[in-house]
Amino acid sequence: MSESAETTITDTPREETPNPVTEQTQAQTYSLDENGHNAQLIQCNCCPSKMLKPGTVSLVEKEITLHMSRQRKDTDSSETEVLRHFWFVKDMFTFENIGFTRNVDTSYKYLTCADCEQDVVGIQFLEGPDTDGMYLAASRVRYVD
Ligand SMILES: [Zn+2]
Numbered sequence: 001m002s003e004s005a006e007t008t009i010t011d012t013p014r015e016e017t018p019n020p021v022t023e024q025t026q027a028q029t030y031s032l033d034e035n036g037h038n039a040q041l042i043q044c045n046c047c048p049s050k051m052l053k054p055g056t057v058s059l060v061e062k063e064i065t066l067h068m069s070r071q072r073k074d075t076d077s078s079e080t081e082v083l084r085h086f087w088f089v090k091d092m093f094t095f096e097n098i099g100f101t102r103n104v105d106t107s108y109k110y111l112t113c114a115d116c117e118q119d120v121v122g123i124q125f126l127e128g129p130d131t132d133g134m135y136l137a138a139s140r141v142r143y144v145d
Contacts, residue, residue, distance in 0.1 A: 040143040049115040057087040085138040
């Protein structure tokens with residue numbers, strides 16, 4: 001009896017929910033003082049070496065690719081990752097302590113702890129538009145009140 005073989009063609013294309021680039025949102029938030037500077041003392045992740053006093057540097061959002069943290073033993077040290085939060089340090093004398101890696105590349109130097117040199121903690125560009133300061137990776141240092 002069903003003469004109306006009504007085929008329900010749902011030919012509306014399945015709505016693709018745009019894939020939000022789930023970049024690892026930094027779960028950690030960084031405390032800033034009233035001037036937008038670091039509210040806490042910044043130290044090396046691996047040793048007690050002080051890097052920056054409170055109130056000296058600004059947090060910037062910028063995509064910079066660094067080699068993987070050497071703290072992560074499961075990763076090959078030749079791998080890189082994109083980081084997005086950096087403390088911008090205009091003058092190297094702002095640092096209490098900081099070390100630089102030997103130039104592997106003439107276009108940048110890596111920042112490392114002056115005392116233990118355990119990790120890549122930031123970058124200084126030697127050419128290009130970002131040579132006016134150094135970028136210390138906010139996720140690779142420790143904060144002390
Ligand atoms: Zn250290």
